[in-house]
Amino acid sequence: MFDLVIIGMGPGGIAASIYAKRGNLNVLCLEKNMLGGELNYIDKIDNYPGLNNITGSSLAYKLMEHIDELNINYKIESVIDINKIDNGYEIISNKNKYLTKNIILATGRVAKKLGLENEDRLLGRGISHCAVCDGAFFKNKNVCIVGGGMSALQEALYLANIVNKIYIIYRKDKFNVTSSIVDKVINNPKIEVIYNEEVKAINGNEYLESVTLKSGKLINTSGLFIYIGYTPSVNYIKNLDILDNDGYALVNNNFETKCKGIYAVGDLVKKDTYQIVLAMADGIRASLDIINKIVEK
Ligand SMILES: Cc1cc2nc3c(=O)[nH]c(=O)nc-3n(C[C@H](O)[C@H](O)[C@H](O)COP(=O)(O)OP(=O)(O)OC[C@H]3O[C@@H](n4cnc5c(N)ncnc54)[C@H](O)[C@@H]3O)c2cc1C
Structure with missing residues (x-):
């Protein structure tokens, strides 16, 4: 024993x-x-x-x-x-x-999931919870990040060195993180923050192709990094x-x-x-x- x-x-x-x-x-x-x-x-x-x-x-x-x-x-x-x-x-x-x-x-x-259709099927086929592990797969491509906490912002800055463009989709109207990281994210030319929005649908056959937001807006994207807790x-x-x-x-x-x-x-x-x-x-x-x-x- x-x-x-x-x-x-x-x-x-x-x-x-x-x-x-x-x-x-x-x-x-x-x-x-x-x-x-x-x-x-x-x-x-x-x-x-x-x-x-x-x-x-x-x-x-x-x-x-x-x-x-x-x-x-x-x-x-x-x-x-x-x-x-x-x-x-x-x-x-x-x-x-x-x-x-x-x-x-x-x-x-x-990491928590969004709980949407296609999420499990496309995990590892565009959907990820880890920029350090998977970021290199998205070189010069467009990606979305869901979330507005410390992890989401840290990962956005990491991905900004690799990808073409990042959309951060955040359900609130401003970030609650008290750190200089917020300014770095907001001032990064590769990052666009979409406030007051949520991902409603994940679309793609073999690989992720796009996400549909609650407002109906469609974003074509190769990657979806989920940081919602x-x-x-x-x-x-x-x-x-x-x-x-x-x-x-x-x-x-x-x-x-x-x-x-x-x-x-x-x-x-x-x-x-x-x-x-x-x-x-x-x-x-x-x-x-x-x-x-x-x-x-
Ligand atoms: C993106 C990100 C960035 C971060 N940055 C920082 C930072 O800059 N500075 C900082 O101080 N902290 C940071 N953190 C937080 C830090 O990583 C965690 O607080 C710390 O790793 C917690 O340690 P832990 O041992 O409790 O758990 P973990 O590190 O999560 O380790 C748990 C281990 O248990 C194993 N395990 C799970 N279930 C089982 C099972 N059933 N049987 C056997 N093994 C199992 C897992 O495989 C894992 O290896 C960050 C976290 C994230 C996600």
């Missing part, structure tokens, strides 16, 4: 794993996709103390090196269920079953009854949920601001709490 299984290896899970390993816990980490989580999809990170101007993928690589250096045990597996057993929990992944005394849930959030990744813990009405995990000051020994950290926990260092801090607090409880026994 493991002392601790960490599910999700973004910044929160990675920071937790470093402290757990150095605290001498018998720890296993499970990640369904890529170590680094969201970092792999961020272009530039300007606010990570001590590493200004680092790309997301470089930071993910540095964290991966740290994991390897400490010989932290991780597997690429997707967790699909968790069951309570005597003295702990059984974790079921797509490949194995594991028994553990403690769990840190660090599975972050995924996020939903916590919680499908595998729906039966645990530890989530609030919006699907975020409810935790105490040490990031423990009401299920003893199950912690939740990072973007899975509701915050005012979702940031790398905050996810890391949560992960560290959770690991230290587990270590302290084991030491006290």
